[in-house]
Amino acid sequence: MAHAQAQAPQKQQCAPSDAWSRVKIRLRGELGEDVYASWFRGVEVEQVGDGVIHLTVATRFLRNWLRTHYYESVLRLARSEWPTAERLEFTVRQPHFAIELPKEPTQERRTPAMTTSDLTPLPMPLRTGYGGFEGSPLDPRLSFGSFVVGASNKLAHAAAQQVASAFSSPQSPFNPLFLHGNVGLGKTHLLHAISWEIKQQKPEAEVLYLTAERFMSGFVQALRARDALAFKEKLRNIDILLIDDMEFLQGPTIQQEFCHTLNSLIDGGRQVVVAADRAPTHLDKLDKRMQSRLGGGLVAQIKAMDYDLRHQILERRAEEACTDTKGLEVSETVLAFLAERLTESGRELEGAVHRLRASYQLTDEPVTIAVAEQIVRDLMRGTEPRRVRIDDILRTVSKHYGVNRGDLLSGRRNRSIVRPRQIGMYLAKLLTSRSLPEIGRRFGNRDHTTVLHAIRKVEQLMSDDNQLREEIELLKRLLRD
Template identity: 80%
Template sequence: MAQQEQFASSGDAWGRVKSRLRAELGEDVFASWFRGVELERLDEGCVHLTVATRFLRNWLRSHYYDFVLRLLRSEWAEVERVEFRVRQPHFGNEQPKELLRQKPMAMPTLEEAPPLPMPLRTGYGGFEGSPLDPRLTFATFLVGASNRLSHAAAQEVAGAFSTPQQLFNPLFVHGSVGLGKTHLLHAISWDVKQRKPEAQVLYLTAERFMSGFVQALRARDALAFKEKLRKIDILLIDDMEFLQGPTIQQEFCHTLNSLIDGGRQVVVAADRAPTQLDKLDMRMRSRLGGGLVAEIGVMDYELRHKILSKRAAEACSETRGLAISDTVLAFLAERLTESGRELEGAIHRLRASYQLTDEPVTIEVAEQIVRDLMRGAEPRRVRIDDILRTVSKHYGVNRGDLLSGRRNRSIVRPRQIGMYLAKLLTSRSLPEIGRRFGNRDHTTVLHAIRKIEQLMNDDNQLREEIELLKRLLRD
């Protein structure tokens, strides 16, 4: 009986924890991640929670562990750690043997755990902003040549927003879909709240701004709506290109002027520069372009490879047995050129494929899985110039070295591979290939082809490299 009363008391405490989760994270996030979490038991300083799926278990461990632990300690001071477990369907009492053999995943210590995420919604005076993703911070934003200016400007704004005179106000970030605009706006929001928790930060999509304004008009509360917006410290508007309607645009322009004139920071993101937002009136375009306009350009190969490497490392660390070679990553970095979301989606697909089929991730598997992401690429006829350029880039040697008489191993092997690919992918004769590779004899070309074929029989890594080069050249 005492045990039943103790569990009932624990259930009440867990109910209070869930209420705080809902209040601090917002209804959307709570419904997505915490609605189905159940308290199993509390013993020896550990709270055991159960969830419905492995994915949910892993997500809560990696993203909300410290956050949940803090709230649990507000109810049970003696709690030292949290254990998330996948509960079994309630159709029988016997647990599968596989579950019994599983070892519990080691929990991160308090020192190792990531910084505590703040509430996922910003707002002011009862006006609720759009949700913020705790993963989108400056620490997780990867910098390359295409986004260096916008990243530096965003960091400057976050660090100096409370100064008497902001350097970049408004900051206008623009670029195509999936290049990191939203990431930067979220990162600014997190950074400002971390530096100054009492700051009134409001992050809104243009759609949410329009919805809030329309609701205020219907409730005949437009004046209060305007006053709330004009008293915040920093306003961040995403997807500015979707702001429509003359009345809404006029109100936003008044709000923008009021905030900037009052020394408050404004950050705006859109898919085009202010001068190209034809649906906005001239006054608003002029004011938006009056601060710093920073473009996020198309990602180059180095940045794409960096993003893929980071996402792959995260996936492999969270999925036992998963391995994604650099050859596969190089192939994806060459072929997927549209956006960061496309790159992240490719890694998610490879991870899911491995979990479902238990097959190693090879170039063939990768190409099959992400084929629809690459359907825009048209096959083309391979030329020897293409081969020389691709081999030079892949092995980091100069084209002149490939055509020279140098006999260094670092030059000879790429040269032989180039000759092999020229014979395999073009209709050129051996003498012609020899001429294009530095006026070499056709017997030299034949020797190179046979040498590479022999090496491929014994060297899996070389075989993978040549397969990668073939696919890059054909596509």
């Protein structure tokens, strides 16, 4: 009996993630879906022991916000699973990379004089090739470890990993694998990642990564040299062929030969991975047979990135930049501002971080929202100032702080609602021409003296709290843009 009792706490600690999942269900029920999605979806439990529940979050801002606004609620609900818990500890988790990439490849890109012999930590070529045919260059930074996964690219990422990990098996589950999506969403990254992963698992594997343009160029040169037959035979003997930018493959002769190569590789159990900006059936320049064969495997679309994925990419790239650049700091509010305004592609996001880093190195000025906006203005869409309405303020404040619009207009006095409501009133006075009585009416029929108190309160808090000042600056710019 005593032995069974001694084992109970140990069993409880063996699966803290299961217990934390039950706590999150209770949090969703108590706080509502909007608040839960904004603040708790990505919170994870690391360990539980000595009366302390260790939780990890993605950012410093989220850590500070949960400590300030939801500490008691989380602790109360967590005690339903861990009755002896005395306190919570929130820490910011570090990103984990599946493949550790060395510093040397980055230096190689900046210093053309370096050779592949300098890259000893990565015993893989920077350019694929087979039988004297040279493929397109591979970027060592584009690995699975550096790829940021979100809802819009989860299927494509999982399929690419499956192809890479199942390379040594007799039959690949997805052949061909066809990835499609707009420019800058990660198709090329996944093709490079597959190549690196396979070469790491099996260095002797014959991997050939080509752009469609390079394939056409090689085939045309072979025709001119009257060596087309040897060219085709070389391609048909490789282990895996990866073709990028398939939409640019033109010409009936080239398409016909590529289709023969494709059929030969797939029928021979060799892997083919293709990427394009559209699905196979929408590639009008390809004949029906090619479209049918490309669509016969797995077709995975990479969709436009949502806010969460854009923020994760910015956070990852900013952390890398700050690690490599002494003194550089990029605040959560700057990341949130950029994630909200830069919506086109991952390259755009990485370019923004490169610019911020270069600006800091050249000027030694801290990276503020004002600096960020000035540096990346040309990347932003719709930068002309627009007329701000109180409805816009209510919607933006509600989304940013994870509270319902109805709560902002209600008489509830919870701190987590009062502060966003006061900030909303302050922004309404600052950004609109509405009078204090009218602002009061729009914020739940409040008296103008309540609005005046809110404005003065926010101004006082801003003078003492740099983080709040940055938050409000972020909200102002989101509303004006």
